[in-house]
Amino acid sequence: MDRYKLVKQVGDGTFGTVWRAVNKLTGEIVAIKKMKKKYYSWQACVSLREVKSLRKMNHPNVVKLKEVIREHDILFLVFEYMDCNLYQLMKDREKPFSEDEVRNWSFQIFHALAHMHQRGYFHRDLKPENLLVTKDTIKVADFGLVRELCSEPPFTEYVSTRWYRAPEVLLQSRSYNFAVDMWAMGTIMAELLTLIPLFPGSSEADQLHKICTVIGSPSLSSWAEGLELASAARYHFPEFPGVPLSTLIPFASEEAVSLITLLCSWDPTRRPSASAALQHPFFLGCIWAPAMAEAQRSTPSAGRKSPLLAKASRRFSTGALPSPKNVSSASSPGSRGKVNSPVVWRGCKGGQASKPVRGRPGEIDGSGKRGGNADDAAGESEPLDGNRVSLTTKLAQMTVSGGKTVGCPAGLVNNRAPSVR
Template identity: 75%
Template sequence: MERYKIIKEVGDGTFGSVWRALNKQTGEVVAIKKMKRKYYSWEECINLREVKSLRKMNHPNIVKLKEVIRENDIFVFCECNLYQLMKDRGKLFSEAEVRNWCFQVFQGLAYMHQRGYFHRDLKPENVLVSKDVIKIADFGLAREISSQPPYTEYVSTRWYRAPEVLLQSPMYNSAVDMWAMGAIMAELFTLRPLFPGSSEADEIYKICSIIGTQNETEWAKGLKLASAINYKFPQVS
């Protein structure tokens, strides 16, 4: 860590905090993710899910892991995230801006999905922006598509969570990333979350109020999932 000069903290999450730093040797600005848990061996660090995922990724729209230093991951630095851009925004983004950003996210997702990974935690905070270049970040919940279910049902901030996850499905796939991206895209156009549920049940209600109540023809699997947890879809037209 002697090579890096810490500038300031730019984010704090469940598993670690993110700091802007300067590489004293090259002058490059980077983001350092400081993990909150202490790791006692190099193998533990290297086997972290986020590290394993990112070591296999090399794409302009996915944040690049430059190196791992025991307890700290060094990433390419990006200026801000989509949440910050929307939060401070006074007027709507242009269609060209939204189209450009979403195209880049979809490029990154296509690369990731083709290589057998899905993100599971896509939300505006995890989409980083720097000079109109988008990078998908935070792979702490990423899973290999070939890995064995059941998966943990608590993934992604509730507002971007796919219905099958809300209904506690033990099996899901890369489609959950596409659902999250659809919600993010709508939010970029309106500057308001599409499904701002206050609980899992309210989240499903908000979804149904927009896309309608699901039936056997439209989503038989969803009705089975709901029945398994004794949940009845709200009747909305």
């Protein structure tokens, strides 16, 4: 860590603090996550899911883990730095993003998710705070809750920020997959097009209630497994017919509404995969061409690559991260607990580096909780952002000529579904 100068603490989360830092030798700005837990062996460091998964990711739209350092039994993760996260851009705007901007960002994210899912991982915590932006480039970050698709269930039921949490997770399913990432993308796209969260529930039950008011209550034909999950949780879905998403996202194209509708399907098996989403008419004419600078600082990854990425990696790769076997041998058996010298795992050199965004509320900017997350396992409710109003609330306030409310069931906002017991 002597090579880095810590400039400013930018976040304090459950598992660590995040610092903006500068490499003294190169002047490069990086983001360093200092873990709060002690790590007494190198194997414990490289066994972390966040570290293991990012070592297998080689994609211009996935945040780059540049270096892993263990010093005095403290673990430091050095990431590339980017300008801001998507939520920071959203909260400072008065007008929604244009559809072209949403298309550009979504196209990049779906490519990152396809890369991730093909390598056997799903993120589980997609939200605007975990999407980093620099100019026209967006990257998926914060892999603290990442899970392998081949992992044995049961999985944790409390994952991701509540507003972007898939219904199967809300109903405490112990077995789920990459479809939870696709649901989150649907809600994020809708929010980008309106600057209003699609399902801002204040609790798990309220979250399900708000989903029902928008897409309608599930049935045996639309999601039989979900009804079984609800029955097991002693939860009864409120009866709502739902409303057309085009009513809530009036300025979106038919293609955008169509894709969001598919992504926000009750049944996980009916949601498109990331690769299938890229083939949707919403992305017609889009060409994925990662910047040369990204390809130049990429490192070879494990597993199968797309032809374009494989070609870029062969031509521009500057080195590979060591395998776990080689890394673990860097510290001798007798070094356990000793603090005489730091153990450093260096990644690919060169290029700018990225700021890990707030995986837990307040981890980066300390601005407080937003919608609940994996830390709310006790079921507490967080206050909503006072400056943001839900789309369902907006719908309840919309009127047409004659003063009639548009497609809004009585008590849409104030009714609350029974608590999940």
